[in-house]
Amino acid sequence: MNIAQIEDIGYRIGIPVPFPMKYVYCYLLKQDDGYVLIDVGLNYSKARETWEQVFEYLAINPKEIRTIYLTHFHPDHSGLAGWMQGLTGAKVYMHEIDAKMLERVWGKDSMQSIRMKEMVLNHGVPEKLSEEIMIHMDKLNNSVLPLPIVEIIGDKVEFSGLVWQVIHTPGHSEGHICFLQKEEQILIAGDTVLEKITPNISVWPGSSQKPLHEYIESLRMLKELPVKVAYSAHHTPITQFKQRIDEIILHHDERLDKIEKLAENKTAFEIAEVLFAHKSLNPHQWRFAIAETIAHLNYLEQEMRIEHEGTRPIIYKRKVNVQ
Ligand SMILES: [Zn+2]
Numbered sequence: 646m647n648i649a650q651i652e653d654i655g656y657r658i659g660i661p662v663p664f665p666m667k668y669v670y671c672y673l674l675k676q677d678d679g680y681v682l683i684d685v686g687l688n689y690s691k692a693r694e695t696w697e698q699v700f701e702y703l704a705i706n707p708k709e710i711r712t713i714y715l716t717h718f719h720p721d722h723s724g725l726a727g728w729m730q731g732l733t734g735a736k737v738y739m740h741e742i743d744a745k746m747l748e749r750v751w752g753k754d755s756m757q758s759i760r761m762k763e764m765v766l767n768h769g770v771p772e773k774l775s776e777e778i779m780i781h782m783d784k785l786n787n788s789v790l791p792l793p794i795v796e797i798i799g800d801k802v803e804f805s806g807l808v809w810q811v812i813h814t815p816g817h818s819e820g821h822i823c824f825l826q827k828e829e830q831i832l833i834a835g836d837t838v839l840e841k842i843t844p845n846i847s848v849w850p851g852s853s854q855k856p857l858h859e860y861i862e863s864l865r866m867l868k869e870l871p872v873k874v875a876y877s878a879h880h881t882p883i884t885q886f887k888q889r890i891d892e893i894i895l896h897h898d899e900r901l902d903k904i905e906k907l908a909e910n911k912t913a914f915e916i917a918e919v920l921f922a923h924k925s926l927n928p929h930q931w932r933f934a935i936a937e938t939i940a941h942l943n944y945l946e947q948e949m950r951i952e953h954e955g956t957r958p959i960i961y962k963r964k965v966n967v968q
Pocket residue numbers: 717719817836
């Protein structure tokens with residue numbers, strides 16, 4: 646089992662995900678009358694079995710979990726929340742924006758996969774691939790249902806005998822939150838800052854159209870905070886927090902330069918084909934590749950470095966400076 650004790654704070658628990666990063670790290674933390682859980686994982690059998698083993702190993706009755714906080718609405722973090730709420734009877738809290746996205750993307754009247762298909766078609770994705778992207782997204786729904794009953798989180802929460810500030814960090818998702826313990830200088834970072842991989846920054850239908858601007862702003866804000874260690878949701882904890890933030894910002898600067906050069910009468914799909922030429926992508930990965938490319942293109946356009954014309958497909962080109 647992938648369980649590590651964080652001194653005096655609680656447990657860091659790796660719950661398997663069927664994605665390359667292998668685990669989502671959830672945090673089980675002591676609260677006066679029971680436990681708090683931050684993030685829960687994706688709803689599939691391996692994750693559910695792992696939680697049952699964890700509770701047995703730690704000799705915790707699931708009913709002792711009173712509160713669940715979700716850092717953001719992505720399925721690898723929130724997909725099991727409905728199941729976990731049923732098992733524990735806990736209240737589930739998240740940021741208002743992501744609470745709405747959870748419903749919009751995975752709710753029973755969701756049009757998100759159709760909207761996604763429309764979005765990628767507008768950006769030059771061939772019909773067949775757009776269809777596969779839609780089908781794949783619909784399938785993912787099974788790993789998220791049932792949805793929990795969600796309440797909106799406040800500015801401060803208490804667990805491990807300490808007061809934690811809830812910090813809104815839009816970018817990776819528009820309603821993403823982190824938890825800061827100022828005196829101990831600990832951040833529970835969700836997917837905002839990760840070791841080894843850079844968090845995916847994407848444009849999704851119904852969400853912010855300038856996620857990369859918001860993300861860079863969130864990173865700059867986080868860099869000013871006192872953080873000795875950041876416990877993120879994938880990979881190892883981060884001890885060189887400010888340095889890692891600089892690396893991620895540099896990665897995006899380089900990516901932006903590359904995409905600006907590629908934007909010569911091309912669609913987002915054609916640009917993504919060049920960017921990801923070294924990888925063979927499945928429909929799920931293509932969805933991320935396109936959405937991430939669009940996020941960078943939107944950034945460049947807002948910075949007046951490129952412009953676009955047309956609607957279906959949307960064609961990007963470099964801005965000609967008229968002197
Ligand atoms: Zn995420």
